Amino acid sequence: MNPERILLSSPHMGGTEQEYIAQAFQDNWIAPAGPHIDLFEKRLAAFFNEKVEVAALQSGTSAIHLGLQLLGVKKGDVVLCQSLTFVASVNPVLYLGATPIFIGSEKSTWNMCPIALEAAIQDSLRKGISPKVILVVHLYGMPAKMNEILALSKQYNIPILEDSAEALGSTYHGKYCGVFGAFGVLSFNGNKIITTSGGGALVTHSESDKKQAVFLATQAKEEATHYEHTQMGYNYRMSNIAASIGLGQLEVLQNHVQLRRQNHVFYQQIFDEISGITLFQEPDATFVSNHWLNVILLNSFEEREALRLHLERYNIESRPVWKPMHLQPLFQDALYFGDGLAAELFDTGLCLPSGSNLFSEDLNRVKAALELFFNNCDL
Numbered sequence: 001m002n003p004e005r006i007l008l009s010s011p012h013m014g015g016t017e018q019e020y021i022a023q024a025f026q027d028n029w030i031a032p033a034g035p036h037i038d039l040f041e042k043r044l045a046a047f048f049n050e051k052v053e054v055a056a057l058q059s060g061t062s063a064i065h066l067g068l069q070l071l072g073v074k075k076g077d078v079v080l081c082q083s084l085t086f087v088a089s090v091n092p093v094l095y096l097g098a099t100p101i102f103i104g105s106e107k108s109t110w111n112m113c114p115i116a117l118e119a120a121i122q123d124s125l126r127k128g129i130s131p132k133v134i135l136v137v138h139l140y141g142m143p144a145k146m147n148e149i150l151a152l153s154k155q156y157n158i159p160i161l162e163d164s165a166e167a168l169g170s171t172y173h174g175k176y177c178g179v180f181g182a183f184g185v186l187s188f189n190g191n192k193i194i195t196t197s198g199g200g201a202l203v204t205h206s207e208s209d210k211k212q213a214v215f216l217a218t219q220a221k222e223e224a225t226h227y228e229h230t231q232m233g234y235n236y237r238m239s240n241i242a243a244s245i246g247l248g249q250l251e252v253l254q255n256h257v258q259l260r261r262q263n264h265v266f267y268q269q270i271f272d273e274i275s276g277i278t279l280f281q282e283p284d285a286t287f288v289s290n291h292w293l294n295v296i297l298l299n300s301f302e303e304r305e306a307l308r309l310h311l312e313r314y315n316i317e318s319r320p321v322w323k324p325m326h327l328q329p330l331f332q333d334a335l336y337f338g339d340g341l342a343a344e345l346f347d348t349g350l351c352l353p354s355g356s357n358l359f360s361e362d363l364n365r366v367k368a369a370l371e372l373f374f375n376n377c378d379l
Contacts, residue, residue, distance in 0.1 A: 002314075002315040003315060003365065004315070005315045005316070005317065006315065006316045006317060006353050006358070006362050006365060006366060007317050007353065007355060008191065008293060008317050008318070008319060008351055008352075008353055008354060008355070009191040009192075009292065009293060009353075009354055009355045010190070010191065010355050010357060011190045011191075011195050011197075011357075012195075012252075012256060012355060012356045012357035013248070013249075014248050014249060014251055014252035014255075015248070016247075016248040016251055017244065017245045017247075017248030017249065018248075019248070020036060020244035020245070020247045020248050021241060021244045021245065023036075023244070024036055024240050024241055024244045029240040029241075030239075030240065030241060031239065031240055032218070032235075032237045032238070032239045032240070033237070033240060034239075034240030034243070035240070036240045036241075036243040036244045036246075036247060037056050037237075037238055037239075037240055037243040039243070039247060040056055040238075040243040040246045040247050040250070041053075041054040041055065041056050041201075041243075042054075043247065043250050044056075044186075044201060044246075044250060045203075047176070047250070047253065048176045048178065048179050048203070049176070050175070050176070050179045051205070052179055052184075052203050052204065052205060053203075053204045053205070053206065053207055053209070053210035054201050054202070054203055054204070054210070055201060055202045055204065055210050055213040055214050055217065056199065056200075056201050056237070056238035056242075056243055056246070057199070057200045057201055057202060057213075057217055057236045057237065057238055058198060058199060058200065058235075058236050058237065058238055059088075059187065059189070059198055059199065059200045059236075060088060060163075060165040060185055060186060060187030060188075060189065060200035060201075061088045061091065061092060061200070062200060062217070062234065062236040063185040063186065063187075063200045063201060063202040064088070064089065064092045064135075064161065064163065064185050065092035065095055065096075065234070065236075066202055066213050066216055066217060066234075066236065067161045067182075067183040067185060067202055068092055068093065068096055068098070068133060068135075068161060069096065069216065070183065070209060070212060070213060070216075071132065071133050071159050071161060071182060071183070072132065073093070073096050073098050073132050073133055074096060074097065074098070075096065075097030075098065076097065076098070076099070077096075077098040077099070077131075077132040077133075078098065078099050078100075078101055078124055078129055078130075078131045078132060079093045079098050079099070079100050079101070079131065079132055079133045079134075079135055080100075080101050080103055080117060080120055080121070080131050080133070080134045080135065080158070081093065081100040081101065081102055081103065081135045081325065082102075082103055082105075082111060082112040082135065082136055082137045082139075082144075082163075082325075083102035083103060083104055083105070083324040083325045083326045083336060083338065083342050084104075084105045084110060084111070084137075084139060084321070084322055084324050084325075084342040084345060084346075085137040085139065085163070085322055085325065086165075086322055087325065087328065087330070088165075089135065089137055089163050089165075089325075090135075090325050090331070093135070098132070099334070100325070100331065100334055101120050101124070101131070101334065101335045101336075101337070102324070102325050102326040102331065102334055102335065102336045102337070102338075103116050103117050103120055103336075103337055103338060104116045104324075104326075104336065104337060104338015104339055104341060104342050105338065105341045105342045105345065106145065106341070107341060108145070108283040109139070109142045109143065109144055109145060109283060109287065110139050110140075110142065110280065110341075110342075110345055111136065111137060111138065111139050111142065111143075111144035111145065112134075112136045112137070112144055112145075112149060113338055113341075114145055114148035114149055114152060116337040116338040116339075117134065117149065117152055117337070118152055119337045120335070120337040121152065121156050121158070123335075123337070125156075130158075131156075131158050132158070133158065133159055133160070133161050134149065134152070134153055134158050134159070134160045134161070135160075135161045135163060136149055136160060136161075136162055136163065136181070137163040137165075137166075138162075138163070138164050138166060138167035138170060138177045139166065139322075140166055140280065140289070140291075140292050140293045140295055140351070141166050141167045141169075141170050141193075141260075141289040141290040141291055141292035141293070142167075142170070142280070142282070142287065142289045143167065143170050143171070143172035143177050143287050143288070143289065144172075146172050146173075146180045147173070150180060159181070159182040160180065160181035160182055161181055161182065161183050161185065162177070162178060162179075162180050162181030162183065162184045162185065163185045164177040164178035164184050164185055164186055164203075165185055165186060165187035165189075165192070165200070166187070166192070166292045166293075167289075167290060167292070168186055168192070168193045168194065168253070168257075168290065169193055169253060169254070169256075169257035169290040170288060170289050170290045171287075171288040172286065172287060172288075173286050178203045179203060179205075182205070183202055183203060183204055183205075183209070184202070184203030185200065185201075185202060185203070186200055186201040186202075186203065187199075187200045188200060188201070188242075188246060188249070192292070193253065193256050193257060193260070193290055193292060193356075194246070194249035194250065194252070194253050194256060195245070195249060196238065196242040196243065196245045196246040196249065197242055197245060198242070199238050199242050199246065200238075201238075214237065215233070216233050216234060216236070217233070217234055217235075217236035217237045218233065218235075218236075218237050219233040219234065219235060220232060220233025220234075221233070255356070256356040257290045257356075259356035259357075260290055260291045260292065260354055260355075260356050261289075261290065261291050263291065263294060263354050263355075263356075263358065263363070264279075264281070264289075264291040264294055264354075266363055266367075267279055267294045267296075267352065268281070270367055270370060270371075271296065274374050276299055277296050277297070277298060277299075277374075278296065278297040279294065279295075279296050280294070280295040280296070280297070280349075291354060292354065293351045293352070293354045294351070294352045294354045295321060295349050295350065295351050295352070296349070296350055296352065297345070297348050297349050298348050298349075298350065299348065300347075300348060301347040301348060303348075304320065304347070304348050304349070304350050306373075307350060307370075307373055308320070308350060310369065310372075310373045311366075311369055311370075311373075314365065314369045316353060316365065316366055316369055317353060318350050318351060318352055318353070319350070319351045320346060320349060320350060320351070321345050321346050321349030321350070321351065322346065323346050324342040324343060324346055326338075326342070327342075327343060327346070352366065353366055
């Protein structure tokens with residue numbers, strides 16, 4: 001019989017979540033409204049050590065959708081999007097009838113390349129098109145080169161929507177990811193640093209922007225004794241029960257980040273002894289990743305697949321790096337600015353188990369399986 005499966009990143013409860021849930025049941029706040037939503041938003045905003053507001057929503061995708069809408073994106077607009085990401089980063093661009101233009105990766109962080117970004121901006125301007133938003137992602141928890149991207153945002157007057165779905169707890173030059181852009185996006189999906197089962201949040205820099213996000217997330221109901229609607233809204237508000245889980249998770253957020261960073265050290269020790277394998281890590285001390293997922297680069301697609309299948313035989317989950325959006329059939333007609341790095345990362349990159357709830361015996365199983373593979377004992 002195979003041992004229990006080791007997953008990439010599974011939910012990790014802290015212990016107090018059930019107390020908050022029990023309180024919500026006791027008070028009968030089983031609704032997309034309630035005191036735990038307000039409390040979760042306040043405590044999450046306080047985490048950032050900045051003057052920000054937080055709107056708790058049903059998903060990170062809904063946060064991206066609302067962020068784009070608050071930035072005025074509409075049908076026919078152009079949004080400059082990072083190519084190497086999950087499709088949820090980009091689908092809301094299509095919801096609004098806008099057009100994504102994809103930007104390739106730079107080698108230090110694998111995130112949006114500032115050089116390619118400026119080339120895309122200048123190409124659009126030559127065509128008489130003013131890009132509406134820069135949608136940057138902090139891939140696998142690694143902060144993007146925000147100083148350079150912010151400089152381009154200011155130079156060309158294009159606001160930034162910052163997808164920090166994978167980067168809660170990561171910092172760049174001492175500031176938490178999620179506060180650099182006009183809006184920040186968080187995800188509390190079951191595989192993230194903390195979870196509300198499903199869920200997300202939009203980080204804003206003003207109370208008025210938060211109020212508008214909540215307004216749109218609750219079907220755009222105007223203040224009236226009856227249901228009055230002057231614009232289209234959405235059913236995007238987080239439930240009080242989900243927020244109850246989030247309150248318990250916030251209590252262990254920093255611990256979860258630390259445990260994942262310890263996992264990264266564990267992988268460093270393994271791959272320091274194996275030549276030819278590159279472990280994805282911070283380029284310097286100004287970048288602090290939560291290491292949501294640890295990723296390695298192998299020497300070829302064939303080696304990547306051989307290792308993935310080898311780990312699968314030992315009931316250990318691994319997964320290729322995100323397939324770049326410009327290579328997806330959904331976006332086959334989209335413009336792309338960049339070199340072949342994003343495609344190369346997809347071909348040779350493999351994500352390894354990185355959850356904060358991995359026990360020492362789990363890590364030892366992973367280590368043993370990796371050593372078998374690289375010692376050619378199981379090929």
